Amino acid sequence: MNSIDNGQSYRPSARTRVRRVPQRARYDRAAVHAILDASLLCHVGYVVNGQPFVTPTAFWREGDTVFWHGSAASRMIESVDGAEVCVTVSHLDGLVLARSAFHHSVEYRSVMMFGRARVVADLAEKRRAAAAFIDRLYPGRNAGIRAASDNELKATTFVALDINEVVAKVRAGGVKDDLPDYFLPAWAGVIPFTTVAGAPIPDGCLRPQIQLPEHVGDYVGQRVDAVLLDNAVHLHERGSS
């Protein structure tokens, strides 16, 4: 079942229909994909013996599928194969200071995805996924490093979740106070947050004459979400997704 209608939007479900402040909800693919592609970290929710677990981990998107990975021995990896998961991705973009306590808020972008996760079993497909993840973060880097060995691939589990049941939520636009409160002599506004990449820290054992590669330099001093999004756009232009 694919709930993408007309190729442009995902269809709301009971789990993804936003009940409160529905004008913050977005179901169009462009909005969902832009938030995912600007991100590196997701929070995977799963259930073990009726109890919830939330594990933070790195992920990436290819077309209408997100992937993450982990040690085959980890609790999260053991628990998600064929199981219902909720994968949430969030950017905290700033603090909103209103003139009343009640209207203080935060600016954010988030995506929640639901569905049954599946483990990627085939070794060749795992090899492709491992390389794709490196390439997504560091375009061209696979050419200069040692690829994963069969044993390393066997110790690593890749998990896929198809993006069908999904909602993005965006809060932006600053302060919304009750009318009478605008007369209060309080400062109101937004403190914007950005996550930026600092100067790279070379490994202490770096061989001499190793230049800083472009796929590292591209991050330095930049907003991380912008670099990740830019990498994804170039990747998708080269590929089919």
Place this chain on the structure above:
Amino acid sequence: MNSIDNGQSYRPSARTRVRRVPQRARYDRAAVHAILDASLLCHVGYVVNGQPFVTPTAFWREGDTVFWHGSAASRMIESVDGAEVCVTVSHLDGLVLARSAFHHSVEYRSVMMFGRARVVADLAEKRRAAAAFIDRLYPGRNAGIRAASDNELKATTFVALDINEVVAKVRAGGVKDDLPDYFLPAWAGVIPFTTVAGAPIPDGCLRPQIQLPEHVGDYVGQRVDAVLLDNAVHLHERGSS
């Protein structure tokens, strides 16, 4: 039941005992509290009809309790009272580029907390919690804004989770390659990430002669985790926690 032994450490449980790379696990209160206090965003995991949900939301700590809040009408708020939750807090501190695909990693700090959440029912206690949250983010701000009305407090649910069953995980220290790979002519190192606060954006309807308050100026140009931690330290010095 309080699983804090000798007042300094939390006791590992079946859910919080780290199985993989156990040297990354920390159970001491100082480590757990420092990660929580440097944070504003948590991911709340809960179960509805056997299915996991992960909702991002703002939180704060007081002593051995964390609090978050939301509209009384939200699905998350409806679902967590008296229910088992997992609350996860994560900082992504950087990318680790190794000489082999397999040893690529990320630097992070995270906390996972488990337990039964409870709703704060008493109106006076809710009023205190609302003020405490503002004070935690913006020391002194309550004096200059309109406090929450009874109706606003009734529309807001505050949720508490006692910190008993908890584990912190920290990955730091950069590249760890297999010995033979150190001879490869690849750049290796860390790209550090920091989340910083930019120039504040005043609300368009700001009254004239309103000065930027210190509790806003303290963020500007600074690492957000450092400001949050600093605010928490001052708060705890003033209070009992």
